[in-house]
Amino acid sequence: MGNCLTCFKEPPPTALDNNTSHCRKEEMPEGRLYSAPCHIAASTSIETSILSNGNHITALPEQPVTTPISRFYPYQRRVQPKSAPAMGTTDSKPSDLKLNTLFETYKDENEDAILAEGIEQLCKDLQVSPDEFKVLVFAWKLNAEQMCRFTRSEFVKGLKSMRADSIKSIQTRLPELVNEVGNDSELFKDLYRFTFKFGLDSATGQRILPSDMAIVLWRLVFTVREPPILQRWLNFLEKHPLIRGIPRDTWNMFLNFSEAVGNDLSSYDDTEAWPSLFDDFVEYENDHTNQNISKDKECEEFLIKHNE
Template identity: 55%
Template structure:
């Protein structure tokens, strides 16, 4: 007769002899249909097995076998829902959604990951690894060793970013207070932590104008020799620092500006000129044609624009001469 349980319509438990005979008639009709269609168990709608089979009450575990039909059968029987009665108190034992519990295995709440506070003991120990034997500061040799451990070059942009985050007042020097306070604000207390955090800060600088402006202004002060009371940057130092700070967000005219400074042997860059240069490149964009000499720009910018315009006119003149000479030859 086969094992296809879904092909049987199981009658309700008999209450009288009449009901029993009716059930037998239903069973005979079902068997006749199977004889007509021996290779098919399809029917117009699924038969849902009752909790009574042939007059015997079946437990839930017995009914679960209907869903475990073998590969040679017609497939799983739809799950029993309406006729299953769960034990009293079953839902009371379930954990509410959103709460963690071993009984349900569900935890739909996501706790925010709190960043661990840096350890001051670790920070002091880290500082002591690089500090100078005679001064309570990390000097040139210590900074070079620190950069080696960070796998960075001392003249790399990320080192400038680190000095900016530490608010270092002097190039090639980190005091204990600058080092510990700065790393606390960065939420790190190890070499690995610094390595992970620096690229994140660089990414913030690429999209945040105010942050980059703060770094740009810091760079001028960082380049001064504080011990001698220096107030303006030597031109060669300013050129190197412009190249460094514009590792990201480089303005289109930067190379022409630096070449102008070299060609005209500019000796020093005042603080106002340094600060205004960022506004200058943001105002004129890619084309010097947007420059307005009526505005209160430093005179060095006027000289630069005039020089660039002369260079452009000379190039146009040379092109015209070459073009005219070729026409004459023809």
């Protein structure tokens, strides 16, 4: 997990402007969706829809969905892995010596950090896939600043907080932590907010999460406590790739939004201070629902007439 965003997805076509963000609706009432990115081919057929509120949403034709999360880590030349030291199970106070010895097993040869290859080997020893929810929880407990990178300080302090000092004890603690996050709304909220920061490229000072990365992370973090509206929200983002970035405010407030509306968008109050992207999503969903109702009615009338 780290600086290399290819660990989680395909490289973004263009860097986002660090100063760009979705304004709230009172600050930016019109033209809220981003302009076409340069990676969209000129020959691509683009369809523009006008929402009932007058906003324009541009959608590309549906294409087969890939699974960027399966490319969580890039393939790298493998070196002969060191053997993880056999230590005890969960100690109440893991020693610095044990934790540093474990860190040395996976650290990079040229840098005092565990990088992508070391994390892959760590995941292999833990018998987990690098794109599993457990690995996100592990990074959260380490309070890791970047994907594909665990510093010595993060690793030692994080395992101390987990009360673990060995592969076996980490394997014991991870399922317990997953259960705790799934059953405690405050813990989940903390993990959810961490996930946004974790997805940013901190080396370049990135402040807005690319939409494709945000979609991957939303799917991952909602492995537990998935809101009913999630799939419709992600479909909206995938259908409109010109929405190129998700700022922190929009990410954080989606959790409140999903709790407020449940699966019933009729309860959405557009007079409240929601990010403007939520307004566009609700309008898009309402227009889509109305179109389906009209088509169903036309089909019903046709069948009645045909059977007379």
